[in-house]
Every structure is written in C-alpha cells, then in structure tokens.
Amino acid sequence: MLNFDVLIIGSGLAGMTLALHLAEQRKVCVVTKRDLLEGSSTYAQGGIAAVLDTGDSAEAHIRDTLIAGAGLCDEEATRFIVEHSKAAIDWLIELGVPFTRDDSHQTGYHLTREGGHSHRRIIHAADATGAAVTSTLGQKLRAHPNITLLEEHIAVDLITARKLGLAGERCYGAYVLDKAGDKVLTVAARDTIIASGGAGKVYLYTTNPDTATGDGIAMGWRAGCRVGNMEFIQFHPTCLYHPHSKSFLISEAVRGEGGILKLPDGTRFMPEHDERAELAPRDVVARAIDFEMKKHGLDCVYLDISYKPASFVREHFPNIYAHCLELGIDITQQPIPVVPAAHYTCGGLVTDLAGRTDVAGLFAVGEAACTGLHGANRLASNSLLECMVVGRAAADVILTAPAIELPVIPDWDDSQVTDPDEEVVISHNWDELRRAMWDYVGIVRTTKRLKRALHRIELLKLEIDEYYSHFHVSNDLIELRNLVLTAELIVRSAMARHESRGLHYSRDYPDTLPRAEPTVLAPDAP
Known part of the structure; x- marks a missing residue:
C-alpha cells in the first residue's frame, strides 16, 4: 500500500x-x-480571464459571467472567484509563466477580448x-x-x-x-x-x-x-473541420480579434442571429452555426480573418496559423472551415x-x-x-484540517476475474455510446431524442457492468464504464429540465422559465 x-x-x-x-x-x-x-x-488556447486593467472592474467581470450563465450562476461563487483573479495571475507570473507582453499597456501585458466579455481582460501566451x-x-x-x-x-x-x-x-x-x-x-x-x-x-x-x-x-x-x-455541455462553435486533423480548436480569440463567420458563398450570418454577432456567447454562436448547417445542408461553415494584415494574424495566432498551413489552409489568405464540437462540461x-x-x-x-x-x-x-x-x-x-488515522485498507482483489475473451465489446460500445450522445443529446434536444438516448445507455450500462464484473480491468474498460455513467447523468439531468436555458435547448420546451434553478441529482442511499 x-x-x-x-x-x-x-x-x-x-x-x-x-x-x-x-x-x-x-x-x-x-x-x-x-x-x-x-x-x-x-x-x-485563448487565455485566462482576470480583472487586471484599471478600466475594468470585478463588477463588470461578474456581470458578464452572470449574463453568459443565463441566470443560473451562483453569485457568491462568481464573486469569490473573480475577486481572487488578480492574485491567481500574479502567482503564475511569479512562477515564470511567459504571458504575451505589451509594453504600451498599463499592465505590461497584452489583453485580448472574447465572446461575452465587455472588456479586454484575457491574459494569454500567444x-x-x-x-x-x-x-x-x-x-x-x-x-x-x-x-x-x-x-x-x-x-x-x-x-x-x-x-x-x-x-x-x-x-x-x-x-x-x-x-x-x-x-x-x-x-x-x-x-x-x-x-x-x-x-x-x-x-x-x-x-x-x-x-x-x-x-x-x-x-x-x-x-x-x-x-x-x-x-449543460458547452459546444465550442469553432473546431477545425478537416479529415486529417483531430479535435483541433480554433480559439475564440480569433473572433475576439475580428474573425467573421460566413457561409460557403461568403455570406455573413451571425448578425441575423444575435446583435453581438461573432462576439455573442458560445451557446448562441454554436446554435447559430448548427442552424445554418442544417438549413443549408452544410458539412461546415467558415471563419474568416484573412482580411487582417498577414503579420497580425501570424503574430496573434502562430500555432493556429502553423497547424492550418500544414493542412494546406493559409489563414492569412483564406477562411478556416469550422464546426461546433463538445468542449466543456x-x-x-x-x-x-x-x-x-x-x-x-x-x-x-x-x-x-x-x-x-x-x-x-x-x-x-x-x-x-x-x-x-x-x-x-x-x-x-x-x-x-486536523490529521486523521487511516483504517486498514485491503488490496484490490481480482482473484475472481479472468482476462477478457473479446475486447471488441469495449470498442463497439464506446462507438455506439458516443454516436448516440451526438445524435440525441447534442446542441438541440427533444424529449423523444433524450428518451431514445437513455434507453440505449441503460442497455450499454448493463453490458459494461457485466463485463467489468467478470474480467480484469484495463484503461479502456475503466474509461468506458465512467463514460456510460456520465452519459446517463447528462441525459437524466437534461430530461429533468423543462425549459431552454443557456447550453440546454429543447424544442419541446423552447421558453425560459422565470426562475432559474440548478439541476441536482443525488445517488441512491446505500
């Protein structure tokens, strides 16, 4: 031990x-x-939000957070975290984190702006x-x-x-x-x-x-x-869409610095969905992209910052520029193909x-x-x-906290299990689970889709639990067991919310209730 x-x-x-x-x-x-x-x-990629500029304030950062959170943020938690933001950044600077400098700015650092923020307050390292x-x-x-x-x-x-x-x-x-x-x-x-x-x-x-x-x-x-x-699963609006690039994020800062979302014919569409256009919060932008893709039968939309000077683009987004260039996309000359993707829990x-x-x-x-x-x-x-x-x-x-005495803890007992006979069960269930969640519990939801997802998840959970009880654990089995349980918690929480709010949009409950209440699930008592 x-x-x-x-x-x-x-x-x-x-x-x-x-x-x-x-x-x-x-x-x-x-x-x-x-x-x-x-x-x-x-x-x-983007950076860390903090109140560093004298023209900014904790109240403004708190207000922006509460607005983005669609009435559901805990105000005490928000205030506590925002009011300690400068101390957190100071600690990182003290440890030597190389944030991007800007000697013309009062802080000595370059601050960028991202969707939902009323000020430039994002400190970053390129x-x-x-x-x-x-x-x-x-x-x-x-x-x-x-x-x-x-x-x-x-x-x-x-x-x-x-x-x-x-x-x-x-x-x-x-x-x-x-x-x-x-x-x-x-x-x-x-x-x-x-x-x-x-x-x-x-x-x-x-x-x-x-x-x-x-x-x-x-x-x-x-x-x-x-x-x-x-x-509330946040779908980032702009994940690079390319067959040879897996899960590469196109930072929100690209929109913060002027990137424009367009249809394949070059038409800008965000102003039709929200007055904040490309700087609207992520849920608004992701739903707008999802709507336009479904409406026009598109595989992706395009994020264009090529109208900015090439030196500006390369200086502010060196990693995005280099990665896209490897795939044959010069973002100083052409728009970036993007799609929404699951981003944050x-x-x-x-x-x-x-x-x-x-x-x-x-x-x-x-x-x-x-x-x-x-x-x-x-x-x-x-x-x-x-x-x-x-x-x-x-x-x-x-x-x-006072110290406690640890009890006697037995070693892990795997004497009653054997090596797995067919690991295809894990790969198949992994794929089926993720496809079901994408199809039925995505950016736009319906009660029927959620019920279908839960039915499939319950069947998968039974299979995975049986597998777990009979065979030695492996990395893939542990992850799959955790994924299927987490999926169930997401779906049950979504089914409990009879409104649309923030990241949860239901066609069956399109209105937002006057009172915001958190969804809290508790495990069954032992």
Whole structure:
C-alpha cells in the first residue's frame, strides 16, 4: 500500500495548483492517465480571464459571467472567484509563466477580448496559453521532493468508508491501475482531490483530448456525491473541420480579434442571429452555426480573418496559423472551415468554494466540479481561473484540517476475474455510446431524442457492468464504464429540465422559465 497525505487524481491546472500549494507541508501523490502535460489545460488556447486593467472592474467581470450563465450562476461563487483573479495571475507570473507582453499597456501585458466579455481582460501566451502555464508549473512539480508523480496510471475507484464497511461517509484514497505493470495499486490518503477534468469524449466530436472521459465525476457519484447541472455541455462553435486533423480548436480569440463567420458563398450570418454577432456567447454562436448547417445542408461553415494584415494574424495566432498551413489552409489568405464540437462540461460534482464534496476527505476542483460559477453556460476563459482560485482555497482547507488515522485498507482483489475473451465489446460500445450522445443529446434536444438516448445507455450500462464484473480491468474498460455513467447523468439531468436555458435547448420546451434553478441529482442511499 502506498501512503500519502494527499492524493490528487488529475494533472491539469487544478491538480498542479493544489500540488504546488500543498507540497511544502504535505506529501503529495499526483496520478495522471498519460504524461503529466496530456490534458485539457494544456490544450487551452485563448487565455485566462482576470480583472487586471484599471478600466475594468470585478463588477463588470461578474456581470458578464452572470449574463453568459443565463441566470443560473451562483453569485457568491462568481464573486469569490473573480475577486481572487488578480492574485491567481500574479502567482503564475511569479512562477515564470511567459504571458504575451505589451509594453504600451498599463499592465505590461497584452489583453485580448472574447465572446461575452465587455472588456479586454484575457491574459494569454500567444495562442497556446494552456501549454505555457502547464509546462511552467509542470517543471516545478517534477522537481519538488514532496511530490510523487504516477504517470500512465488511471484511478479505478475511490476507497470509501462505505466500501470498507465502516460508519460515515469518508474517502481514504483510491485504487489505481498501473498501466505499464498491469497491476492495481492501493493508494491511501487522508485527503483525496478529483481534478480529472470533464467528459467531452462522451460525444463523437469534441475538442477535448482522449483523457476527458468523465472519470472523476463517475467515481464521485459512485462514492455518494451529488452532481449538478450536468445537462449543460458547452459546444465550442469553432473546431477545425478537416479529415486529417483531430479535435483541433480554433480559439475564440480569433473572433475576439475580428474573425467573421460566413457561409460557403461568403455570406455573413451571425448578425441575423444575435446583435453581438461573432462576439455573442458560445451557446448562441454554436446554435447559430448548427442552424445554418442544417438549413443549408452544410458539412461546415467558415471563419474568416484573412482580411487582417498577414503579420497580425501570424503574430496573434502562430500555432493556429502553423497547424492550418500544414493542412494546406493559409489563414492569412483564406477562411478556416469550422464546426461546433463538445468542449466543456459546465456541471459536475457539487462542491463548495473550497472544493469540498458531500463525502468527507474528498474534494473536486476544475472541470470535474460544479461550484456554480459557470451556470448554464461558461463564459470564455473563466475555467482556468476557477482551477487556480478554488484549488488554492482547497489547499488552505487541507492544510488547516486536523490529521486523521487511516483504517486498514485491503488490496484490490481480482482473484475472481479472468482476462477478457473479446475486447471488441469495449470498442463497439464506446462507438455506439458516443454516436448516440451526438445524435440525441447534442446542441438541440427533444424529449423523444433524450428518451431514445437513455434507453440505449441503460442497455450499454448493463453490458459494461457485466463485463467489468467478470474480467480484469484495463484503461479502456475503466474509461468506458465512467463514460456510460456520465452519459446517463447528462441525459437524466437534461430530461429533468423543462425549459431552454443557456447550453440546454429543447424544442419541446423552447421558453425560459422565470426562475432559474440548478439541476441536482443525488445517488441512491446505500
């Protein structure tokens, strides 16, 4: 048995923030499914929203967040996170994150603007902010003597008092599969943090990396945590549409800097859908693109910034420019083919502002959590900010909490299972699940589609649970088990909302109710 003060499941910005704030006083273990830097945080392009300019204000940032969240944001959570935004950015600058400079600006940094924001407040590192942040923090994390890093390891399930036959609701760590050694380890910890990201891979088309399989949300639910607002899946309006490019995001900052959405014949269409045009919030833009594609029978629409000077485009979007050029698309000369794709899970495990869940000793931070900040639609570039502010708050709580004694924890028992005979079951069910979610639980929903999705999910869940109980666990099986449960939570949440609000648009309930209420699901009592 491996024994630590703190176990962090996930190595994105939320997990890194916690690890670095805790490691001076605690022995920390970070479990990550692949390489340390392989996660959604690394792929974040646009930047981090923060009140840095004297012409901006916390009240303006809060107001923009509440408007984008379609009345469902928790105002206390929003205020807490926004008011701590500058301190979070100062911490990153102190650690050496190379944000793009602008010596003519009062802050010394270039601030861009994205959809839904009333001010330029997005601090960024060119168009690869996530990579700049995680690589900088990752070097600190690897060098720290109190941090043990388990790469190529995936958490199987949380170890709880209920599973051990003890009284109360408490988490004591997790069982973790060493993918290289093909062995399940017992990792005990006084505090456990789920920082494993969202569930974009539940959909056929997503901007997320392959690691985004809802693992933390599913494990937390099985451990007894409530989930909130799972129906609100943000579809990013502009994912590159090209047969040789998988899940490449075209940053919202392209529209922020003047990019125009057009039909194949060059007609601009966003002003017909919203007075904010290309700078409308993501749900509005994604639905508009979906509408135009269905109306005209299109495979994609086009995002055009080629009318700007070529030097401007190359300077502001070097990575997007280079990637598109490799595919034969010169974005300084021609528009970019784009489609909407699943991008961000606005709901998750219900937590307070220090990341505490319903289970003692178990925290959730980042995309796996639901603090109430994002409401019915996340405002662009608020996600990395939430990771840092709530991560820091969770670390403060953990450092001041009294120590507990860990119980005796048995090793993982796989004596009653065998090696799988036909792994085609996993690949087939994975494909069927993601297609069903894309077809029936996408940008526009109906009650009939949701019922069809739930019926298929229930059948798949039975098959997967039977498979799980008979065979040795593998990375693919663990992810599929978590994906199908997360899909069920998304569909059940969507069926419970009898209105259209933010990212949830139902043809059967097109109106928005006068009172905004979160959707909260609770696991059955043991």
